[in-house]
């Protein structure tokens with residue numbers, strides 16, 4: 001059994017367009033077979049962290065200027081996305097980006113790009129088994145599917161690449177609570193049955209911390225807190241700022257000066 | 268007396284007026300003045316007739332190139348019909364001079380106005396079309412105008428062409444390269460200053476806003492359709508003005524020169540000169556005109572020297588080849604064109620011997 | 624009536640060729656948003672490579688045809704590699720003007736080598752494949768043009784619908800970032816679309832050469848006819864390109880036949896302006912799916 005972590009990010013800085021520094025020394029470790037959740041407010045730099053891992057910073061004119069990203073003990077920072085995806089890192093983009101003019105089935109086939117030429121029929125069946133609603137929409141254009149179907153589609157599409165590390169960016173965005181629940185259940189199942197390591201970026205901290213093993217909290221381009229998921233769930237700061245409850249369990253009050261100070265301490 | 272201003276090291280503009288001023292320093296103003304004096308007092312008297320002819324053509328071409336740069340370089344609407352607009356101007360000028368017997372000083376600006384109208388007609392698709400679709404619409408405009416010029420024989424005398432009467436201004440007959448030189452370059456200076464000043468007004472800023480992001484420009488309350496039409500009109504006015512001048516200068520005109528090749532040549536001028544730079548338009552016009560002449564001279568030389576006996580070498584392939592290579596090389600290696608090269612040379616002189 | 628049918632057949636076969644040329648053009652545009660002004664030159668290059676192989680190297684016609692297709696494929700690939708790739712992400716006008724410059728270079732080279740003369744291929748099409756109904760006679764090349772047109776249409780239809788590379792190409796045209804995130808080799812897609820476009824153009828060039836003779840200027844001006852065709856069909860619709868080709872081909876031959884030969888060359892552009900006024904994104908252009 002391989003004991004070195006699957007992914008080790010060591011103190012990276014990311015700069016867009018040579019001037020806008022977004023990540024300021026982020027470090028995180030992802031053990032094999034775990035779900036790691038990355039939490040934080042809007043603009044904290046979660047998406048940027050994922051893009052730094054998957055190499056998708058490049059088309060946006062961003063760059064890792066400092067630090068290292070080790071995947072399976074190989075450095076991957078600033079590599080081309082083509083190479084990184086072939087090593088087994090697949091990112092599911094924020095905001096569900098289907099190929100609108102391709103059918104569901106064709107969308108799924110694009111997922112096999114890193115395994116071009118290998119058979120994919122069995123994998124396809126597996127995806128339909130995980131996401132039954134997709135079956136009856138197989139032949140219809142993705143552009144006309146509902147948000148929930150699309151979220152299933154883009155996760156399924158990524159699974160077809162047989163990722164070792166799956167990066168999920170806000171899969172609950174804009175979905176009805178029941179659908180969110182369903183999606184999270186499937187994510188958990190994928191992790192358990194396929195052994196896929198997952199980094200899960202979420203606004204919905206309560207849900208994320210329920211299925212994750214470990215969690216990180218980001219603010220302003222830095223990691224401000226980390227710990228086992230159950231510890232984070234119990235942590236008063238997290239409860240207050242991300243789970244929306246005061247330590248006692250009642251809703252929080254903005255006038256509480258003490259909490260303001262606690263928040264400041266992180267930054 | 269106010270203090271003479273030299274170039275400070277760095278951008279120290281404190282007011283908006285200072286930022287948009289044409290000449291940053293008195294030194295720059297003086298240099299331009301000296302340049303103009305040399306241009307008018309020396310050039311026409313030391314050059315032979317052929318060289319003066321080339322200089323005149325450069326002057327006329329520059330006017331049209333400035334027009335195209337306003338549309339493409341400043342407003343971001345790519346037009347493939349500029350050559351046809353120059354043709355419209357030439358024919359409008361010729362028809363006014365012959366059929367309507369209008370004097371030179373009316374015919375030329377009036378030809379500009381007529382062309383501006385035609386330009387606006389072809390600018391109308393910009394109401395609904397953006398980017399590539401608009402470019403293709405101007406391509407269609409090029410072909411349609413060409414067709415009309417050739418086939419509306421009642422007006423344009425078709426392939427026979429039109430011969431113009433000689434021009435006269437303030438009772439003086441303008442004849443020969445030297446007198447045309449003064450007319451052409453006075454016009455060029457006026458048109459250059461006009462263009463530079465348009466770009467400093469809110470119209471110019473609206474053009475640039477549309478180029479950079481038309482959605483945002485619209486959001487800021489710029490009526491983009493009206494401004495796009497205006498850009499088409501101004502650009503075609505320049506083209507028409509230049510075309511009419513050309514018609515008078517060449518004495519007789521025909522439809523052939525105003526084809527798609529000419530439109531492409533004008534685009535090449537502003538790319539090679541520098542998009543969004545008025546001085547660049549003049550550099551580009553100079554570059555392409557001189558290139559054409561050099562190639563013509565080279566092919567003549569090769570033909571006459573008998574070195575290529577038996578090979579039917581003519582100007583066309585060589586011209587196409589060099590012309591294409593110039594465009595490709597500039598785009599790949601100096602996309603901001605000669606204007607940028609000039610800026611670099613100038614600033615390295617200014618900073619010499621202490622660069623940095 | 625005979626005249627009418629004759630024109631109809633001519634129009635359809637020319638239309639197929641325009642449509643095929645336009646298809647390559649649309650492919651480049653869909654994958655990399657490049658308007659290729661050198662398309663006519665790619666067409667002419669195919670015709671001339673074939674000419675040289677057949678008349679000068681005296682290679683059997685069918686082999687020469689295949690070699691020409693391979694050569695065109697390679698040419699498209701090289702053009703993308705050397706010239707277009709460095710410009711990925713640059714403003715539109717530079718990309719457009721680069722292809723204009725390339726067109727000029729190609730044209731110059733071809734004029735240097737072959738001059739501006741009109742050549743004709745030796746007669747190699749068997750006369751048995753011509754069709755004859757009463758007084759209506761359809762010469763072999765038109766039959767060949769229609770067969771080749773239908774064949775490649777089906778071939779590419781299948782390619783884009785079922786093959787993995789075809790689906791990857793469509794995915795890049797649809798959403799480039801998403802394709803990148805799934806490991807689609809976007810650069811290979813660009814290169815492939817140029818290569819295939821050049822191949823189809825070369826083939827259209829050969830057939831047009833058989834019909835009208837081979838001349839640098841004539842063939843490269845066909846590259847400009849592609850514009851009305853693609854506007855008619857919608858810049859991003861491959862099926863539309865073929866339909867647009869047919870319509871423009873018919874419009875041209877009927878105008879030439881019944882109205883006036885000189886109007887023939889400009890009628891496609893007049894149609895273009897009207898279409899742009901009425902349906903700016905073409906008759907068959909994809910309706911933008913705005914939801915999601």
Ligand SMILES: Nc1ncnc2c1ncn2[C@@H]1O[C@H](COP(=O)(O)OP(=O)(O)OP(=O)(O)O)[C@@H](O)[C@H]1O
Pocket residue numbers: 016017020022040041042043044045046047048049060062094
């Ligand atoms: N291409 C870019 N160029 C410049 N700045 C960018 C770019 N992309 C993101 N940023 C900036 O980087 C910061 C972090 O963005 P990022 O998308 O990583 O945040 P996030 O944590 O994913 O937020 P959210 O929860 O809203 O998705 C933001 O301030 C954003 O403005």
Ligand SMILES: [Mg+2]
Pocket residue numbers: 046047048094169
């Ligand atoms: Mg994000």
